[in-house]
Amino acid sequence: MITPDTKDWTWVLQRPCEECGFDASAVPREQVADLLRRTAPLWEEVLTRPDVRRRPRADVWSPLEYACHVRDVHDVYARRLHLMLTEDNPHYPNWDQDATAVAEDYAAQDPATVARALTANAHHLADAFAKVTGDQWARTGLRSDGASFTVETFARYFIHDPLHHLHDVGAPLP
Numbered sequence: 663m664i665t666p667d668t669k670d671w672t673w674v675l676q677r678p679c680e681e682c683g684f685d686a687s688a689v690p691r692e693q694v695a696d697l698l699r700r701t702a703p704l705w706e707e708v709l710t711r712p713d714v715r716r717r718p719r720a721d722v723w724s725p726l727e728y729a730c731h732v733r734d735v736h737d738v739y740a741r742r743l744h745l746m747l748t749e750d751n752p753h754y755p756n757w758d759q760d761a762t763a764v765a766e767d768y769a770a771q772d773p774a775t776v777a778r779a780l781t782a783n784a785h786h787l788a789d790a791f792a793k794v795t796g797d798q799w800a801r802t803g804l805r806s807d808g809a810s811f812t813v814e815t816f817a818r819y820f821i822h823d824p825l826h827h828l829h830d831v832g833a834p835l836p
Contacts, residue, residue: 674822675815682829686818691799694817695792698736700836701824702784705729708833709773709780723768725831729776730768731759732824736783739820743790746803746813756806784824791817 678685689697708714708725717724723731738757745752799814811819825835 674819679822679826682822682826682835684822684825684829684835686822689818689821691794691814691817694821695788697821697836698784698788698791698824701828702781704828704833704836705732705780705784705824706777708828708831709777714773715769723763723830726771726773726776727763727768728827728831729773729780730766730771731763732827733776733780733783734759734762734766735820735823736780736787739816740783740787740790742803743787743813743816746801746811746816747790747794747798751802751804753804754806 674686676687709729711725713724714726714729715724717727742754745754794813794817799812801813802810803813803816804810828835
């Protein structure tokens with residue numbers, strides 16, 4: 663599974679994803695906010711499906727679990743972006759997405775509540791990306807595994823996640 667903390671992350675910026683086809687290298691940094699806003703209604707649609715709680719296999723999340731993950735990724739990335747814009751070369755706190763899925767019991771959450779929170783988080787992060795200008799795109803931050811990002815690479819790396827997971831659940835990409 664492609665995740666926000668995958669250690670070998672640079673390929674995401676260099677070529678289309680072999681699984682979902684998304685090409686982050688073709689997305690101008692200024693378009694990340696709009697693209698993110700366009701994902702929210704697609705996730706809302708996913709969360710109304712009758713199979714929203716069904717896992718296709720025991721080792722693959724259900725659409726609801728993916729949506730919970732995407733909701734939380736939006737929140738984590740909003741906090742990380744804030745750090746990058748307000749501190750010099752911050753180190754992001756570690757986030758264990760698998761532990762979060764278990765601790766928050768993603769599979770038992772209410773799809774309508776998840777849809778509202780995912781949409782709110784997506785718009786909050788999109789608004790933050792939309793405000794980035796000029797030299798701010800070159801500001802840096804470090805992930806707990808040592809991976810270094812600029813705001814630009816962070817934005818383009820990030821946007822692959824909600825799009826890839828739309829693909830994972832069989833939803834159309836914007």
